[in-house]
Amino acid sequence: MRQKTSTTSIILNLDINKFILNLENDTLILNESVSPDIAICIDYYLQNDFNTLIVKENLVCDECGSKLSKNGTDKLILNKKKNIKLQKYKCSNKKCQKYYKVSLLEFIDKSCNYSKNIRQQGLELDSIDHSSYDKKSEIIEKHTSVKIPRSTIYYHEKSLSKQFIINEENKIQEEVLKSKIQPSGIYHYDEQYEFINTELYLRMTILDNKNNLIINEKLVSHKEFNKKTIQNFLEKSLDKHPIKAIITDGNNYYPSIIESLGAIHQNCAFHKMQNLMTEVIKKLNKYQRQIKNAEIQIEKNTTRIKELKKENKGKTGRIHLKDKKKQKRQEKIRKLEKETRTLKDTRWKNKAKIKELEKYVKKISLIFKSKTIKTAKKRFQELQNKKDELPKVISSFIKKLSKNIEKTLQHIIHEEIPKTNNKIECYYKTTMPRYIKKIFRTKEGFIRQMKLQQIRWTKRNVLNTNQKKT
Ligand SMILES: [Zn+2]
Known part of the structure; x- marks a missing residue:
């Protein structure tokens, strides 16, 4: 027989109902071993306001083994939203008469208005993406129908974050161990500048190149x-880990440190090219500007010449000596034509300079792209041999590069070493995007977000990718 689907029968269709809830006369009866938040959930999804009663699971006295009988109820306002009743009991044995109450301590800390789950929501949201307390309040209300003022969310995060992060880190650590992911020996190292409340800090990071594991991360004041x-x-x-190679950008501190660690040092080729391009682009812009100015002037001159010629009735041949005006115009035309030739020459020269610079940039980038170290060195040597003929930006770059050319070519000698430090750049951009960086007012707030995002990175880029492979 088909039953009419009332709100009641929807719940009874759920499989879990047997041991977690019963619905009698619009009263939701929940076991104390189930989070009372489910009452709010059910109200929310069924758009009802059920009376809710929490009962004990085991109705036997632990002193004398007799049955417990009901003995009134306590009241509780859950999440400052819903009235629920807590069943009280008394041992039915007249000689014992021990009193019992249901305990929700697993779900609600003592003297808290909100359940643990609700209090943790702000941090759960931050572990996906940082949002303001106002937005968090909005999102939580939308998803749970529980309204929490922003100040309360702030307070919850402050008191819970330490333990929350430790728990999450332990969980992820366990999964990493279980997946047998271990440091590979090839690491990216970098620092990022962070301004927190106008104070400068450096975020130091070691990232494993092979499995994306964050080996360590730390925030240090620039003063220290x-x-x-x-x-x-x-x-x-890296004390307990294998060390083969470390990839960094070109800071002067790194070479001796990395040498003392006994690691191969690879300088990021992308950074090298970037340094070069900053200088090259300055020059290119200058040449482009000159070309543009010349072109504007050429066009002006051409128009003016045309006008003058028209005024001279197109007669460009011999001019009667007495015709002073005509002569003057003719003089002017000659001057303008000469100037235009010089301008065209400037334009041509600048275009040639641009072409030349572009050619050398390409040659330099080819050094890093070489298949063999022999080719790379040959390409570099060719440039160095004619350093006197090179444009100045190129020759000074080559001079600088000659001091640490070996360190930028390790990726060619060792196949497993990456060419660039881009992976760590990507890590920084993912975990602390530009629009979030400036939000933090305290070091603690920044570190919290850094850690939450590190956990997210590990979940998504270490564990997930590794599981896909197997
Ligand atoms: Zn008893």
């Missing part, structure tokens, strides 16, 4: 930051 800071950080973080 020096070569020793990097050295200690790298030494301590």
Whole structure:
């Protein structure tokens, strides 16, 4: 027989109902081992306001083994939203008469208005993307129908974040171990500048190139930051791990530190090219500007010449000596034509300079793209041999590069070493996008977001990708 689907029968269709809930006379009866938040959920989805009663699971006295009988109820306002009743009991054995109450301590901390689950929502949201307390309040209300003022969300995060992050980190650590993901020996290292409330900090990061694992990450005030800071950080973080190679950008501190660690040092080729391009682009812009100015002037001159010629009735041949006006115009035309030739020459020269620069940029980038170290060195040598004929930006770049050319070519010698430090750039952009960076007013707030995002990165880029492979 087909039953008419009332709100009641929807619930009874759920499989879980047997041990977690019963619905009698519009009263939702929940076991104390089930989160009372489910009452709010059910109200929300069924658009009802059920009376809710929480009962004990085991109705036997633990002193004498007799049955417990009901003995009135306590009231509780759950999440400042819903009135629920908590069943009280008394042992039915007249000699014992022990009193019992249901306990929700698993779900609601003592003297808290909100359940643990609700109090954690702000942090759960931050572990996906950072949002303001106002937005969090809105999102939580939309998803749970529980309204929490922004100040309360702030307070919850402050008191819960430490433990929340430790729990999440432990969970993820366990999964990493279970998946047998281990440091590979090839690491990216970098620092990022972070301004927190106008104070400058450096975020130091070691990222495993092979499995994307964050080996270590730390935020240090620039006042405490020096070569020793990097050295200690790298030494301590990599102490128990294999060390083959470290990829960095071109900071002067790195070479000796990395050498002392016994690692191969690869300088990011992308950064090298970027340094070159900053200088080259300045020049290119200058040449482009000159070309444009010349072209504007050429056009003006051409128009003026045309006008003058028209005024001279197109007669460009011999001019009668007495015709002073005509002569003057003719003089002017000659001057303008000469100027235009010079301008055209400037334009041509600038175009040639641009072509030349572009040619050398290409040649330099080919060094890093070489298939063999022999080719790379040959390409570099060719440029160095004619350093006197090179444009100045190119020759000074080559001079600088000659000091550490070996360090930018390690990726060619060792197939497993990446060419660039782009992976760590990508990590920074993903975990702390530009629009979020400036939001933080305290170091603690920044570190919290950094850690939450590191957990997210590990879930998505270490564990997920690894599981896909197997
Ligand atoms: Zn008893």
